[in-house]
Amino acid sequence: MDTDRRMDPALYKAATQGKVELLMRLVDPRDRSVLGSTTPQLNTALHLAALHGHLDFAGEVLYMKKELLVSQNGDGDTPLHLAAKAGGVEMAKLLLMHAVGWPHDRESPLIVANKAGNNALHEAVWNHNADVAVALLDADPSRAYDLNKRMETPLHTAAREGLVHVVAAIVENPWEPEDPCVSIIGTPLHQATLGASLTIVETLLKKRPELTDQTDSEGNNALHYAAQKDHERVVELLLNNTTKLAYNANREGMSPLHVAVHYGSTNAIKVMLRHCPDVAEMVDGHGRNAFHASVISGKANVLQCLLRHARPGELLNRTDTSGDTPLHLAAKRSRVECALLLLDDRRVDICVRDCDGHTARSLVEMKLHSGETDTYEMHLLKKLQQQECKRCRKHQLPPVSSGGRRGLNDKDFDSVVDAYFLAATLIATVTFAATFTMPGGYDQTQGIPLHGRSAAFKVFVLSNTVAMCISIVVIFLLIWARQESVQLRLHNLMWSQRLTIIACLTLLLSLMTAVYVTIAPIAPWLAYTVIAIGTSTPALFFFISWLGG
DSSP: OGGGOOOOHHHHHHHHHHHHHHHHHSBBBBBBBGGGGGGGGGOOOHHHHHHTTTTHHHHHHHHHHHGGGOOTTSOOHHHHHHHHHHTTTHHHHHHHHHHTTTTTTTTTTOOOOOOTTTHHHHHHHTTTTTHHHHHHHOOOGGGGGOOOOOOOHHHHHHHHHHHHHHHHHHHHOOOOOOOOOOOTOOOHHHHHHHHHHHHHHHHHHHHHHGGOOOOOOSOOOOHHHHHHTHHHHHHHHHHHGGGGGGGGGOTOOOOOOHHHHHOOHHHHHHHHHHHOOOGGOOOOSSSSHHHHHHHHHHHHHHHHHHHHHHOOGGGGGGGOTTTTOHHOOOOOOOOOHHHHHHHOOOOSSSOOOOSSSOHHHHHHHHHTTTTTTOOOHHHHHHHHHHHHHHHHHSOOOOOOOOOOOOOOOHHHHHHHHHHHHHHHHHHHHHHHHHHOOOOTTTTTTTOOOOOTHHHHHHHHHHHHHHHHHHHHHHHHHHHHHHHHHHHHHHHHHHHHHHHHHHHHHHHHHHHHHEEEEHHHHTHHHHHHHHHHHHHHHHHHHHHHHHHHO
């Protein structure tokens, strides 16, 4: 920077502290060029005074060098920009008073834009300085429609930020923009719906009704925005004004209902279906209605809302351009929770076949054989098979796969082996420890178990021994299984599974007899209760397995 233009530290101090006397000593009446000096950020003394709100100081500077009113700092801000940012109403009025008589052949301080393309009014509304904004509007109402580099006017910002009085002051002035500008942020009405200010939305609908029909660059109207944000009361207000908004699709073919479904806006969905029940029939560019969209988004709560409020039921079985119903999509995209909700609705036809002749059941079976399913999808497959047997007896369906469970790959096999290995190791450890802690204790003089002659004690010893020995066999089978051929690996794994079940049952028997030996002499009822609980454990397992089947 030119050292001749660098601001004197004394002038900087005077401007930031508002010392008029120091200013008068520093400025030569015959040469006022010192006022043109700047800080490294290119702020003049007037910038600093405006930023800090020193009215008297700013007045003196303007008297000496009025052209500083349009001087711009490194960000392109004029003193009026800084006053608008700081919220200094009196400072803004002082600067505006000097700007009113600005020569017509020079750009007015009210029009000058900074590097972001913002005029002073942009900055005032952006910083929520409503009083400054109203003062700027009184000076020049037309500035409310100036576009910055984001293609946003002060009216856009004021509407979004909820500045009710500013919006009211703007729309009260008779002004018609030349051509509506289609931008990514839409119209002021779009921005008002984002801010969810009912008062501003009402004001714009009344004073600027032409905004209702305008869209953003993606074809979204204001209802699309309200649906996205789930602003229930704004949706209600817009639909009370005109229901046609609900039937307007954006460039992707999505109606406001599709948008609400995509974002999970259940409150907006209920309002739209109450005002326009038939909007559920609308499809997007892929021929998908709201039910399809809810499955694709994976939002089960939205699907549940649609099932309760959307009519008619035939929409649940409509196919998209690929021939998929919502249930087909749920099967293809692994939306298990959504698929289960659809299955529970009797209006859903699970017998429908897609373009390739597949039902939802056969689609899940295909994934099963390709190794892409998980536990939840296995559960879904069982439900689909059960429902097909009940509801599709008169339909020609794809054959049911007889392949059973898919084969184990190396990763699956190692996981199963690790699980059985851990179980066998735990059983061996427990039974080995029980050998040295005989139930009832030992005779200290002879070193023999106190209850050694009872039948229950003998059962304990036998069952404990069987459990330990079988678990050791399982451990060795699993160790060798990792090193053998595929056929032998599966053979060892199968026997390990069976032997582990036997080991667990004998361990359970060992527990019951150990408790009986030690507890029965003093509390028979407790001993028998333990035996009852123990014997019911296998039954509980088989009952749960039966429910899952």
